[in-house]
Amino acid sequence: MWKILVALAVGAVIGTVVPFNEDWKNRLGRLQFYGVLILLFFMGIAIGINKEVIANLDRIGLISISFAVATTFMGVMLTYLLTSLYLRHQKGGIR
Amino acid sequence: MTLPILIAVVLGTLVGMFIVPESLYPLTEQALGWSLFALILLVGIDLGLNRHVFKDLKKHGLIILIIPLSVIAGSFFGGVLVSMVYGMPLNKASAVAAGYGWYSLSGILLTKLDGPELGTIAFLTNTFRELIAIVTIPIIAKRMNVYTTIAPAGAAAMDSVLPVIARCTTPEVAAISFVSGAILSSLVPILVPFFYGM
Numbered sequence: 001m002w003k004i005l006v007a008l009a010v011g012a013v014i015g016t017v018v019p020f021n022e023d024w025k026n027r028l029g030r031l032q033f034y035g036v037l038i039l040l041f042f043m044g045i046a047i048g049i050n051k052e053v054i055a056n057l058d059r060i061g062l063i064s065i066s067f068a069v070a071t072t073f074m075g076v077m078l079t080y081l082l083t084s085l086y087l088r089h090q091k092g093g094i095r
Numbered sequence: 096m097t098l099p100i101l102i103a104v105v106l107g108t109l110v111g112m113f114i115v116p117e118s119l120y121p122l123t124e125q126a127l128g129w130s131l132f133a134l135i136l137l138v139g140i141d142l143g144l145n146r147h148v149f150k151d152l153k154k155h156g157l158i159i160l161i162i163p164l165s166v167i168a169g170s171f172f173g174g175v176l177v178s179m180v181y182g183m184p185l186n187k188a189s190a191v192a193a194g195y196g197w198y199s200l201s202g203i204l205l206t207k208l209d210g211p212e213l214g215t216i217a218f219l220t221n222t223f224r225e226l227i228a229i230v231t232i233p234i235i236a237k238r239m240n241v242y243t244t245i246a247p248a249g250a251a252a253m254d255s256v257l258p259v260i261a262r263c264t265t266p267e268v269a270a271i272s273f274v275s276g277a278i279l280s281s282l283v284p285i286l287v288p289f290f291y292g293m
Contacts, residue, residue, distance in 0.1 A: 007132050008273070011139015020144060028140060029262075035134040036258045037103040040229070042127040043255075044107020047222065049120050054112060056215060063181055064216050068223035070176045071192045072231070072247045075169030079246035080239050082161050087240060 104226065134258050138269065145266035159271055162245050163278040167286070169246070170195060174290075187213055190291035194221040195279045196228065196249035196256075204287045217287075224249060228256050236263040245272045250283055252276030 020028070047053060115123065174192030178185050187209065194201030198221035206214025228247035235244045241264040248256035253276025261269035 007135040008139040008142070011136040011141075012143035013139075014136075015140040015143020015145075017143075020140075025144065028137060032134065032137045032141070032258055033262060035130065035137060036262070037099055039127070039130045039134055039255065039258075040103040041107040041110075042123060042130055043225075044104040044109075045111035045115055045123045046107075046120075046127060047104075048108035048111020048113075049115055049117055049123060050111075051117065053215070053219065057219075060212065060215050061219060063177070063183075064219035065223055066177050066180065067174070067188075067191055067216065067220040068227055069173075071170040071173030071220070072224055072227050073169075074173040074176070075166040075249070076231075076235065076239075076243060076246045078169040078172075079162055079165035080243045082165050083158065083240055083242040086157060086161060087242075 101230065104229075131255060135254060138257055138261055141261060141266060142270060142273075158242055159274050159278075162242060162271070162275045163282075166195060166246050166249055166275070166279060167193075167282070170249070171290075186291055186293040189293065190287050191217045191220055193283065193286040193290050194224075194250075195283055196221050196224040196251040197280060197283045198222045198225065200283055201287055204284065205291070208288060208291050221249075225251050225256060229259050232256070232259050233263050241265065241268045242271070244268065245275050248272065248276065250276055250279040253280060 111123070170192040171189055174188040175185065177183065177192075178188030181188075190205060190208070191201070191213065194217050198218050201221050202214050202218030204214075205217040224247070228249070228251065231247050232244045235247070244260050244264055245252050245268070248260060251257075252260060252272040253274075257269060257272055257276065260272045264272075
């Protein structure tokens with residue numbers, strides 16, 4: 001976790017100190033997007049390379065997908081409900 | 096944005112299954128770690144460029160608590176639902192649900208506490224949670240509200256999914272996302288054993 005904090009802090013310092021113009025800001029945005037794709041490609045390799053995970057994807061996979069969908073769905077709906085209620089009382093809140 | 100993401104994951108999985116030998120797994124982990132490190136650096140630059148955002152964080156103080164608490168409660172209810180469907184003991188189901196997308200830690204924790212099966216379920220559940228988050232965040236940003244994009248990311252809202260949230264929303268939401276992810280990440284090693292011991 002500390003490595004992530006350091007990377008974020010170093011980036012924030014660079015972003016504060018270096019006077020990037022709009023052109024550079026756009027380039028950084030594109031770089032971020034392609035970075036996400038590379039990260040996901042490696043994540044896919046980490047999943048595919050683990051033979052045990054792939055072999056058990058039937059029964060355990062079904063239970064896991066149920067867990068993932070149910071927990072994500074309930075979390076999203078509750079967050080949407082509460083943040084909507086909160087935003088209703090906020091003038092100028094982002095929507 | 097969703098299609099290139101899906102292609103990257105599927106392509107990576109196929110490469111992992113058929114091309115990359117298992118002996119190279121540590122190298123993949125390293126590559127994953129470094130690419131994550133580079134991405135977080137870019138997100139940091141983005142936050143630095145929009146530093147005025149942090150001055151406005153105080154006025155969204157309640158949101159910073161609402162989001163992680165909603166994720167904790169929602170995940171618990173989701174876990175209860177699955178335990179009822181599959182007849183799984185509630186303590187095990189709520190412990191799996193308390194991984195909040197941190198697949199590596201929750202998988203290891205539950206392998207040690209219970210056994211490899213529950214550990215694998217926790218690992219897969221939270222891997223799928225992260226994948227679901229990456230796919231649904233762009234849709235949630237358009238159809239619901241930007242704050243809700245943080246919810247599916249769970250603990251990953253501070254690292255691997257943060258670039259996706261930053262890309263789909265605003266630097267302010269990215270900053271709130273980091274805080275929410277940090278709160279949830281710090282609670283995973285506490286809540287997984289807590290729920291399991293219930």
